Amino acid sequence: MNIPYRDDIFLAIRTIRKTKMRSFLTVLGIIIGIVSVVTIVSIAKGIETQVSNQINSIGKNLIVIRPGRINQNNSNSLINSLNTLSNANSSSSLSQADLNSVASTGSIAESSAINVVNGTIKTNQGSFSESVLGTSNQFPSVINQQLAYGEYFNSSSTDIYQAVIGQNLAYNLFGERIPLGQSFTFHGQTFIVRGIFNKFNAAPLSITADYNNSIFIPYYTAEALTNSTAPINEILAKANTNNNIEGIVKTINKNLLTLHGDQQDFTVLQQSQSLAITTSVLNSITYLIAIVAGISLLVGGVGIMNVTLVSITERTKEIGIRKSIGATNYQILIQFLIESSVLSLFGGLLGVILSFLVDYIIGATTSLTPLINLPILVIAFLLSLTVGIVFGSLPAFKAARKDPILALRYE
């Protein structure tokens, strides 16, 4: 088999093996650049996977109604997509009437509003400020989640000051794993912990709240505490079918529009859209940071150019000899281009190996789960190859244009 330029490739590899330290220092910039780009992209990829897992575990038939309008037009534009998150947090325009309207829509099996009550929680461990959410008793089944211990409150209970907590809070608030029957004070009332949720499939940067750190109380309790002023943060509704979610979303939207006097001051989202929003926000951030990280690749490229220039001066004689025995300018050019490309590919390889290590450490020490997949690897190698070719071309042209006689005479 005759691979084109295989001699040049082998020679370049041999050179790297002979001058290990020098080659390593040369490609250090490339290594750092590749590690940063790969790590950032893999973190983003990991988050995207986490969000999509979260959505899958909640169920594709969940419909979320949020106050405010999320502008999804122009989702290509960077600024717009960055703004979607802040839009989602605008003060609530949803009311109890909206919940009733959603609940009475055909094909909606269950629904629950989420009111946010602000305030401080006091337990025997101290004071905490956690998000307290008022929900209906249909909430666990709407978001498709079981309780690990105890049970969810039901409307028949006479004691309205009861609560269910997310798993992360159990230890934080009470210092024990299963704080069933423990109590805390909130807005002057004493609440009893009746249940603890299983761990929610949380994801960083998801527009769905992290329920692992939330306290759930009945919505009527929330209303009682705040004189019905607690804003409805979102309304969750679960369709009884996985088909035609789009149609159901449209129906809900139409009904709510009528209620709101034709004002689109709310957004009805299906889960695929939630994913799309997260992805678009994530992508804009990722690309920005990756571009900044990519600058170190430029620095690495300049390093390669520098060393190749020096090496070409060192090897002037070699170039002269090669030309005297019949190498064309093009063949000399290719030789040095391949040398710089192999060098930067070697840097890319080291960078990728190091990225796996960095990602492993990130995964072990934070809640992020970076994910390196094939496209990321391909991009990393293409990037380093490009850097090698771009920054190797100037020295290679210089080498190719050397005068054979002067080069031969060079000592």
Added chain:
Amino acid sequence: MSIIELNDVSKIYGFGDATTVALEEVNLSIDENEFIAIMGPSGSGKSTLMNVIGLLDRPTYGKYMLSKRSVDKIRTNRRAKIRRDTIGFVFQSFNLLPRLTVIENVALPLAYKGVSLRLRTKLAENMLERVGMDDKKYFYPNQLSSGQIQCVAIARALINSPKIIIADEPTGNLDTTSSRLIMELFSDIHKTGSTVLLVTHNPEITRYASRVVYMRDGSVVLDEKSAIGDIAETAKKTIYKKRPKKTIDDDLAGISAIMDSIPQKSPNKKQTTKKKTKTTKLRKNKIKRKK
């Protein structure tokens, strides 16, 4: 049939006051299968002549016909290919690539021609066998003696079966025994039909040549036929009459012996040509300025 034909070839380096005339209107016609020794003191333009003939350099003025084809106007890459296919170089300083093994060095011209690895290795092995170096094929040049390195360099020059072998003082860095071995190799090459051009300082070498060309100050001053096996008549004069004593004066005497035995350029020769060429004008101007 002449394979190399130089017509009034001049080579001038530099600009203005700093010009150096390396070759001055050299006329030389070399037939196929000649063994030409080129002699002359340092700076007489021997190497420049070799570079021009070997297509490494272009003449400033004049015409160069290689195999009846003018090669003055052809482009650099085409020149490289002609160089690869028809000319083999052997240098005084060997010029093997230190990072390649012996066999890789020998096969390199074939690689530039695009010959497959397997065929190239086979051809290089045959060639190394011919120069008696086949047992050293995986050695690196720095593991060999100078004589062995020059054998490898000759193998590399021969690998493309070139019509012309150009050797610039190939025995300059070698001891007598190795020199003899190398010259036997050149003699063999000559017998197989190649044209050999060999620059040398050593009169003994002219034994192998069929013709000796003497150069001085960029011009060919004498061109004599010489029977193979005999030292050329003029070259003979440069040999010390008796073994020199080891003093600096004697060394200098030896050098002047060489200088004296090669005839001077006749200054009147230029006047006989039809008109003054650019080169002579330049030279005249330079002499004037010196005065």
